[in-house]
Amino acid sequence: MFYIHCPYCCEYREEEEFHAKGQAHIARPADPDQCSDEEWGTYLYFRKNPRGLHHEIWVHAIGCRKFFNVTRDTQTYEIKETYKMGEQPKVTSVSDTLETEEAAQ
Amino acid sequence: MSDVIDIDAIGEGQVAVMDQLPSGEIPAESPLHHLDSTVPTFTSKPAGVRLWEEALKGHLVLRGNAEDPTFQRGVEAALGMALPERLRSVQQGPLSLRWIAPDEWLLVCPGDQAAALEIRLRRHLSGHFAVVNVSGGQTLIHLAGPDAAMVLKKSCPYDLHEHNFPIGKVVTTVLAKTQATLCKIAADQWELVVRRSFADYAWRWLVDASAEYGLIGDTPATAAQRRASTGRHPVSSET
Numbered sequence: 200m201f202y203i204h205c206p207y208c209c210e211y212r213e214e215e216e217f218h219a220k221g222q223a224h225i226a227r228p229a230d231p232d233q234c235s236d237e238e239w240g241t242y243l244y245f246r247k248n249p250r251g252l253h254h255e256i257w258v259h260a261i262g263c264r265k266f267f268n269v270t271r272d273t274q275t276y277e278i279k280e281t282y283k284m285g286e287q288p289k290v291t292s293v294s295d296t297l298e299t300e301e302a303a304q
Numbered sequence: 305m306s307d308v309i310d311i312d313a314i315g316e317g318q319v320a321v322m323d324q325l326p327s328g329e330i331p332a333e334s335p336l337h338h339l340d341s342t343v344p345t346f347t348s349k350p351a352g353v354r355l356w357e358e359a360l361k362g363h364l365v366l367r368g369n370a371e372d373p374t375f376q377r378g379v380e381a382a383l384g385m386a387l388p389e390r391l392r393s394v395q396q397g398p399l400s401l402r403w404i405a406p407d408e409w410l411l412v413c414p415g416d417q418a419a420a421l422e423i424r425l426r427r428h429l430s431g432h433f434a435v436v437n438v439s440g441g442q443t444l445i446h447l448a449g450p451d452a453a454m455v456l457k458k459s460c461p462y463d464l465h466e467h468n469f470p471i472g473k474v475v476t477t478v479l480a481k482t483q484a485t486l487c488k489i490a491a492d493q494w495e496l497v498v499r500r501s502f503a504d505y506a507w508r509w510l511v512d513a514s515a516e517y518g519l520i521g522d523t524p525a526t527a528a529q530r531r532a533s534t535g536r537h538p539v540s541s542e543t
């Protein structure tokens with residue numbers, strides 16, 4: 200079981216109170232009309248499945264009902280940090296950096 | 305069944321406020337009315353737990369920006385109390401205000417005051433806010449007695465130790481297989497806000513979980529008295 204720190208309640212709560220909501224920090228293309236089918240398809244359907252650090256959205260469903268971000272190691276299940284919507288992770292991996300660079304190109 | 309009692313031009317838009325209390329001959333019914341507010345009394349042991357429903361209270365959900373001084377002042381002017389801190393509740397006469405989320409609070413009031421308070425809040429607030437009357441959507445259960453905490457410990461994953469859960473704290477958490485907003489109002493007293501559709505389940509769960517500690521429920525007489533005081537046919541309120 201996870202013991203998850205909700206950044207809005209500022210308390211640790213049992214995993215039972217939360218739901219996982221998939222990959223975090225997915226940016227919607229600024230101009231969908233100018234997207235190629237591949238770009239739009241990637242945005243809609245393709246998700247990371249890393250072995251190691253992963254940034255996820257969770258919701259404190261039976262609690263304050265706020266969405267927030269979790270950085271979690273998918274190998275060890277260790278939660279490295281939780282942070283509010285709109286904030287950036289403090290704990291990042293090499294693959295995060297590479298992907299940011301790819302996106303910038 | 306209800307008339308629009310106040311149409312007020314506030315800021316950008318008009319809001320129609322309705323008194324949701326049934327009028328005339330239509331009886332109001334709490335989500336637990338079919339249980340008649342009574343519980344079986346297990347008298348083989350000294351009473352460790354007392355359980356009753358605070359039926360037909362007014363429940364208003366208030367939303368706004370807690371950081372905004374105008375919003376803070378508006379709430380204080382309307383209710384006579386400031387917004388509670390995170391995970392806390394505040395009380396002012398018959399009104400209580402519970403923290404639900406960083407931008408959401410639950411105001412519980414006597415059933416016949418909900419519409420008047422909604423109008424009061426709307427008159428004192430401006431800009432981006434919301435007041436919604438959810439009285440019909442949930443109910444309040446009172447759990448008291450020296451073993452009340454034991455019943456909750458069986459039902460909730462939350463740490464109920466007094467260091468972690470002092471008087472005045474509010475926590476929305478798992479209760480059995482549903483959810484409840486727990487508020488500790490005294491050393492041995494808890495208020496639980498449960499959803500209407502889960503009220504029957506939560507109530508029966510609590511009755512069953514209390515049995516081993518000796519449960520005293522309302523007698524039919526006190527239940528009737530309580531119903532009368534909460535107003536099964538509430539009268540209209542003064543603004």
Ligand SMILES: [Zn+2]
Binds near residue numbers: 206
């Ligand atoms: Zn929370």
